[in-house]
Amino acid sequence: MPNASSYKKEILQEYEQIRFRNKQLLNQRIQEIREQIPRIAEIDAQIRDLALDAALSHGEGATPEELAAQSQALIQEKYEILAREGYPSDYLSTIYTCKKCQDTGSVENELCECMKQKMIQRQYQNSNLGAKLTDENFKHFRTDYYSNLSDGKHELTPRANIENIYHSLLKYIDGIDDYFQNGTTKGNILFQGNTGVGKSFLSNCVAKELLDKGYAVFYVSAGSLFEQAGDAVMNKNQRENSQEFYQTVNECDVLIIDDLGTEMMNSFSTSYLYTLLNSRLLRQKATIISTNLSLTELRQHYSERIFSRICDSYLIYTIYGEDIRFAKRKAWQATMDK
Ligand SMILES: [Zn+2]
Numbered sequence: 495m496p497n498a499s500s501y502k503k504e505i506l507q508e509y510e511q512i513r514f515r516n517k518q519l520l521n522q523r524i525q526e527i528r529e530q531i532p533r534i535a536e537i538d539a540q541i542r543d544l545a546l547d548a549a550l551s552h553g554e555g556a557t558p559e560e561l562a563a564q565s566q567a568l569i570q571e572k573y574e575i576l577a578r579e580g581y582p583s584d585y586l587s588t589i590y591t592c593k594k595c596q597d598t599g600s601v602e603n604e605l606c607e608c609m610k611q612k613m614i615q616r617q618y619q620n621s622n623l624g625a626k627l628t629d630e631n632f633k634h635f636r637t638d639y640y641s642n643l644s645d646g647k648h649e650l651t652p653r654a655n656i657e658n659i660y661h662s663l664l665k666y667i668d669g670i671d672d673y674f675q676n677g678t679t680k681g682n683i684l685f686q687g688n689t690g691v692g693k694s695f696l697s698n699c700v701a702k703e704l705l706d707k708g709y710a711v712f713y714v715s716a717g718s719l720f721e722q723a724g725d726a727v728m729n730k731n732q733r734e735n736s737q738e739f740y741q742t743v744n745e746c747d748v749l750i751i752d753d754l755g756t757e758m759m760n761s762f763s764t765s766y767l768y769t770l771l772n773s774r775l776l777r778q779k780a781t782i783i784s785t786n787l788s789l790t791e792l793r794q795h796y797s798e799r800i801f802s803r804i805c806d807s808y809l810i811y812t813i814y815g816e817d818i819r820f821a822k823r824k825a826w827q828a829t830m831d832k
Pocket of ligand 1: 592593594595596597598599600606607608609
């Protein structure tokens with residue numbers, strides 16, 4: 495799995511390239527200025543000679559202080575010429591893309607903000623979520639897609655229910671550092687409910703928040719999970735990427751399994767699912783599952799062991815209401831009819 499430390503290594507190489515490019519850019523500027531303003535070329539040569547004198551004279555001729563003063567006067571003249579010609583004062587200074595860390599990625603042994611951003615970008619690229627998170631995030635979350643009328647089956651209206659879930663998810667996100675560091679909060683989630691009630695949407699909302707906190711999130715549909723894990727275990731296509739996939743689902747901080755129960759079920763999938771969920775639990779990794787199956791069906795389809803792991807260690811949210819896709823269409827229609 496591309497994990498934080500392998501990202502870090504790649505990113506440090508990126509900084510090396512940035513420093514190299516900036517150095518090239520500065521050399522180009524120096525060249526350009528010397529060609530356009532011959533006096534600057536002369537000044538540079540004089541400064542170089544003075545430095546040589548200072549190094550070699552050993553007390554003969556001008557004193558080091560005098561040489562330094564002459565050099566300072568030349569530098570001053572150079573700045574004045576540059577300003578007169580309309581160049582910014584730092585035009586010939588070392589170029590830094592990030593001034594804070596001077597393109598090293600860290601400041602006083604702490605990761606610089608630019609490094610953190612680069613790491614988050616990597617996590618986004620590797621999350622398998624693609625562009626989805628642009629639309630599927632809490633900014634686009636609306637409770638008014640859920641009815642305010644009781645469905646006759648549940649105590650809470652669909653809207654009151656989703657509001658509770660929303661607040662609970664915010665608490666979950668707030669406490670996620672505690673889960674990873676001390677295991678003192680619950681780190682796993684099961685979203686359960688019929689098709690179209692917004693389970694995947696909510697799990698993507700959570701994914702985005704955790705990515706923004708710097709965690710490595712990996713999304714996979716249940717169908718693809720079992721297919722690819724099966725390939726890796728049987729070493730069927732001997733491709734490196736199926737091994738890499740296998741490692742990723744094991745090692746990522748947050749694994750999202752979408753639509754559990756829609757995959758082809760067999761003895762492999764049941765035992766693999768248990769091993770995966772259990773080993774992630776033991777290593778305090780977070781797993782977020784969405785499923786159309788009810789808890790009773792989960793118990794029937796998989797094993798008692800899986801069922802009890804989920805009941806013990808997962809926050810379980812049951813989402814109900816009408817298919818949001820209808821509500822969205824209705825809302826859209828209403829704006830068109832106005
Ligand atoms: Zn920086």
